[in-house]
Amino acid sequence: MVFALVGNQNCGKTTLFNQLTGSNQHVGNFPGVTVESKSGVIRGRKNDSVVDLPGIYSLRTYTQEETVTRDFILGEKPDAILNIVDATNIERNLYLSLQILSMRVPTVIALNMMDEVRGNGGSIDAEGLSRELGVPVVPISAAKNEGVDDLIAVLIRTAEKRELPKVEDFCRVGPVHRCIHSVSILIEDHAERAGVSSRFAATKLIEGDEEIAARLSLDQNEIETVEHAVLEMEREEGLDRMAALAEMRYDFIERACARTVKKPGESREHKISARIDRVLTGKYTALPIFFSVMLLVFWLTFGVVGAFLSDLLTEGIEALTDLCDNALTAYGLNPVFHSLIIRGVFAGVGSVLSFLPLIVVLFFFLSVLEDTGYMARVAFVTDRLLRKIGLSGRSIVPMLIGFGCSVPAVMATRTLSSERDRRLSVMLIPFMSCSAKLPIYSLFTMAFFPDYAPLVMLGLYLFGILVGILVARISGAFVFKGKPTPFVMELPNYRLPSPKSVLLLMWEKAKDFLKKAFTVILVASVAIWFLQTFDARLNVVEGGEGSLLALVSRFLSPIFAPLGLPDWRISTALITGFTAKETVVSTLSVLLGTTASELSGVLGALFTPVTAMSFLVFTLLYTPCVAAIATLRREFRSRFAAFGVVVFQCAIAWVCAFLVYRVALLF
Amino acid sequence: MTLDQLESGKCAVISAVGGEGALRARLLDMGLIPRTVIRAVRRAPMGDPIELRVRGYELTLRAQDAAKIEIVPAEEAETPITCAQCKACARGRGGD
Numbered sequence: 001m002v003f004a005l006v007g008n009q010n011c012g013k014t015t016l017f018n019q020l021t022g023s024n025q026h027v028g029n030f031p032g033v034t035v036e037s038k039s040g041v042i043r044g045r046k047n048d049s050v051v052d053l054p055g056i057y058s059l060r061t062y063t064q065e066e067t068v069t070r071d072f073i074l075g076e077k078p079d080a081i082l083n084i085v086d087a088t089n090i091e092r093n094l095y096l097s098l099q100i101l102s103m104r105v106p107t108v109i110a111l112n113m114m115d116e117v118r119g120n121g122g123s124i125d126a127e128g129l130s131r132e133l134g135v136p137v138v139p140i141s142a143a144k145n146e147g148v149d150d151l152i153a154v155l156i157r158t159a160e161k162r163e164l165p166k167v168e169d170f171c172r173v174g175p176v177h178r179c180i181h182s183v184s185i186l187i188e189d190h191a192e193r194a195g196v197s198s199r200f201a202a203t204k205l206i207e208g209d210e211e212i213a214a215r216l217s218l219d220q221n222e223i224e225t226v227e228h229a230v231l232e233m234e235r236e237e238g239l240d241r242m243a244a245l246a247e248m249r250y251d252f253i254e255r256a257c258a259r260t261v262k263k264p265g266e267s268r269e270h271k272i273s274a275r276i277d278r279v280l281t282g283k284y285t286a287l288p289i290f291f292s293v294m295l296l297v298f299w300l301t302f303g304v305v306g307a308f309l310s311d312l313l314t315e316g317i318e319a320l321t322d323l324c325d326n327a328l329t330a331y332g333l334n335p336v337f338h339s340l341i342i343r344g345v346f347a348g349v350g351s352v353l354s355f356l357p358l359i360v361v362l363f364f365f366l367s368v369l370e371d372t373g374y375m376a377r378v379a380f381v382t383d384r385l386l387r388k389i390g391l392s393g394r395s396i397v398p399m400l401i402g403f404g405c406s407v408p409a410v411m412a413t414r415t416l417s418s419e420r421d422r423r424l425s426v427m428l429i430p431f432m433s434c435s436a437k438l439p440i441y442s443l444f445t446m447a448f449f450p451d452y453a454p455l456v457m458l459g460l461y462l463f464g465i466l467v468g469i470l471v472a473r474i475s476g477a478f479v480f481k482g483k484p485t486p487f488v489m490e491l492p493n494y495r496l497p498s499p500k501s502v503l504l505l506m507w508e509k510a511k512d513f514l515k516k517a518f519t520v521i522l523v524a525s526v527a528i529w530f531l532q533t534f535d536a537r538l539n540v541v542e543g544g545e546g547s548l549l550a551l552v553s554r555f556l557s558p559i560f561a562p563l564g565l566p567d568w569r570i571s572t573a574l575i576t577g578f579t580a581k582e583t584v585v586s587t588l589s590v591l592l593g594t595t596a597s598e599l600s601g602v603l604g605a606l607f608t609p610v611t612a613m614s615f616l617v618f619t620l621l622y623t624p625c626v627a628a629i630a631t632l633r634r635e636f637r638s639r640f641a642a643f644g645v646v647v648f649q650c651a652i653a654w655v656c657a658f659l660v661y662r663v664a665l666l667f
Numbered sequence: 668m669t670l671d672q673l674e675s676g677k678c679a680v681i682s683a684v685g686g687e688g689a690l691r692a693r694l695l696d697m698g699l700i701p702r703t704v705i706r707a708v709r710r711a712p713m714g715d716p717i718e719l720r721v722r723g724y725e726l727t728l729r730a731q732d733a734a735k736i737e738i739v740p741a742e743e744a745e746t747p748i749t750c751a752q753c754k755a756c757a758r759g760r761g762g763d
Contacts, residue, residue, distance in 0.1 A: 058696040062689035088726045092698050239701065243684060246695035250703075263723070278707075282676050286712045384713035387729075486690040486732060488697055491718060491725040 001048045001159050005083035006100060008093050009055030009417075010373075010492040012112045016084055016142035017052040018500050020152070027508055032070045037068075037215040037416055042152060050082065050443060059099040059204075061211045063485060064419045070211075073103060080159035082151075087111045087124055087139070088269070088493075090261060090658075094253045095246075097133065101165045104197035107135045108155045114139040115146065122264035124513060134167030143498050168199060170252040176244050179206060179233035183226050190216040206230050206241050256665040277377065286381045288640045293374075294400050296363045301358060302404050302435055309357030317350040336540060337546040339533060342525070348525020351580050352517050352627050355407060359513050360506050362401065362408045367505045369397075370415060371497030376489060383487060389469050390476035392487045395425045402432030403461075406628035410635055411509060418485035424476060426635050430624040431468030433461050436581035440619050443585055447600035448612040456616075465619050467656060496664050509554055512634075513627075520630035521579075528579055548574065563618060564611035564665075574618070614661035621653035668740060671717065671733040673707040680704055681739035686735035698722045699736060 005020075007013040017025075021040030030037045038052040053072060054065035061067045073081065083100050083377055085093040090111075100107060109130075110285035117124060130137040135152045140147035157163075171177040184191075184202035191198035194215050204212040213223070237244045279285050300306070315321050319510045321342060328338045369375050375397060385394030394416050402409035414423045433441075441460055445453040533540060541547045555570035560571055569591040577584040589599045592606070607615060623646045624632070633642035673679050681703045684694055698721055699705070708718040708725065715730045739745075 247700050437681045486693045488693045489727045
């Protein structure tokens with residue numbers, strides 16, 4: 001059997017999903033959108049699986065998440081819906097439940113965080129609430145794994161018996177009630193044919209939902225009759241259709257809760273949260289704390305833990321490479337194959353694999369920040385800044401991570417609440433200069449601008465941000481025309497993150513990255529190796545002078561001539577930078593016949609300070625590395641879009657470098 | 668008076684919810700409907716967005732969106748709101 005897990009954001013849905021499935025999870029995307037879909041087999045029941053639908057507040061079709069949920073329930077027809085409700089915030093959570101119940105699918109409600117309610121002296125009469133709503137209500141605590149076995153048993157029983165909700169009607173006698181009643185009778189046949197409950201269809205039709213109207217294929221006459229009934233209801237009720245239905249639902253919830261819920265006074269959790277918020281969102285403390293937290297995360301990830309693990313992994317890979325290298329030599333393998341394995345596969349995939357610890361460590365911190373509830377505060381505090389470029393405060397963290405590495409930054413956009421924001425943020429992240437470009441900057445600034453090194457470095461970072469902002473404003477106005485999702489966001493109480501959720505997320509991101517490393521990145525590394533190793537007649541070349549890559553670079557070098565960079569060796573370095581940005585430096589040192597440490601002394605042969613400037617601007621802005629592109633492709637769900645980003649970035653880089661070069665020549 | 672003008676720490680009753688499309692739907696879904704009691708908690712460091720408390724939870728809204736919500740300050744409400752019945756306020760025993 002298949003169950004759909006539905007609930008609000010911040011209600012512990014992911015925690016419950018992890019409890020239900022353990023690590024048997026499959027992560028994918030819903031067709032055609034960047035909304036993540038997770039499914040998993042319920043522990044100990046290999047024929048029953050649960051699909052984790054996105055966190056939503058309502059079943060309208062204004063967001064992709066809502067549409068996906070609705071389409072899943074109507075289209076995939078799950079055997080039962082598991083609706084998780086945050087018992088500490090029961091009124092607003094039940095608002096979604098009422099809409100789910102009207103869909104007439106076997107449903108079980110899980111009352112989560114009951115331990116918190118009880119701990120504060122409150123209580124909820126689950127049986128009473130079950131009578132009010134007409135479906136089983138099971139109190140649980142997902143974080144403490146209490147009541148979960150019971151929940152599974154009830155869920156399976158409800159699905160096996162195909163037990164439909166026993167209550168159909170959620171309104172008091174009055175204009176709204178009459179209107180829903182008459183509309184649902186009118187459309188009954190259409191609804192049955194479309195496989196939608198007539199009551200759900202009627203309420204959505206009254207709210208002006210065009211998607212449902214299309215699904216029912218009503219004729220003009222029927223549409224007018226519905227409109228007439230709605231107008232009459234609006235007149236009698238004194239509220240418009242949307243407000244009238246929202247009020248009807250909240251009115252029912254208030255009455256049901258009044259009979260079954262005994263709320264405690266201010267909860268301990270809320271008291272603590274309010275106290276923390278006075279500092280973390282305080283007028284003078286909020287921003288300094290946010291930037292300190294980010295700096296700390298960066299320092300720990302890229303400076304301490306991540307760097308240490310990365311170095312360890314690099315050494316491990318090197319040792320393994322040497323071992324294989326020697327073994328292959330001893331075996332006497334054909335030198336070309338030998339080179340393919342060692343210099344293509346091992347070198348290419350190995351250099352990318354050394355990112356893995358950074359990604360895992362970074363996601364450890366990110367999931368802790370997200371699960372504690374701090375990320376919502378960050379969005380609250382920084383929203384004003386991000387709004388200027390057409391985004392919301394939610395995007396700031398992925399953008400900042402972009403300064404470390406674009407790969408996890410792009411992956412982190414998953415948590416953004418709208419498709420539009422996700423796409424726009426993903427596009428902007430490559431403009432945040434990543435840490436792999438730092439060796440290039442430091443090499444060139446030391447060689448050409450030793451007196452102004454910090455200033456030039458800072459200037460480069462700021463220039464990247466500036467171009468990014470310009471791109472955001474322009475593409476926000478043209479490409480991403482869709483209306484921004486309203487920034488109406490909940491600030492949940494602070495909570496301790498569940499170690500299980502944090503570990504699962506780290507594992508999932510690591511798996512995701514490894515999959516890329518052994519597919520896209522492997523292919524790209526082998527391709528570059530091929531170009532470097534052979535000449536046009538497929539003979540093996542030494543040194544690089546006559547290789548296919550040099551040939552391609554000579555062919556491409558006229559493109560770079562207007563930037564003051566006509567030498568083929570520069571084009572070669574830029575092309576190899578595609579695999580990883582640090583490679584630009586190592587390629588230059590190979591082609592100039594020196595070691596990396598002496599490189600800054602001989603760069604004068606290829607560059608002047610002015611062309612160095614142009615080169616720096618170009619490397620700052622041109623195509624992201626292959627690992628980042630592979631991630632982009634995955635998030636955009638389109639090869640075409642990822643390719644578009646590459647071309648677009650190169651074009652922008654060229655234009656900016658050209659302008660910088662021409663302007664610099666004037667001085 | 669509109670919600671963006673409500674001073675931090677003060678309570679009010681919603682009298683009408685404006686806006687349109689996705690914004691209006693979201694406001695209503697989150698429980699901001701006429702006759703609901705609401706309290707302004709604080710403003711973000713840059714003055715915007717606003718943090719509110721409604722139906723026993725915290726919600727943030729941009730000032731431009733809050734301006735679409737008409738309110739009547741608690742002191743001027745037809746039936747005066749006391750702390751005991753106010754669900755917006757953390758001190759109240761809402762729901763009883």
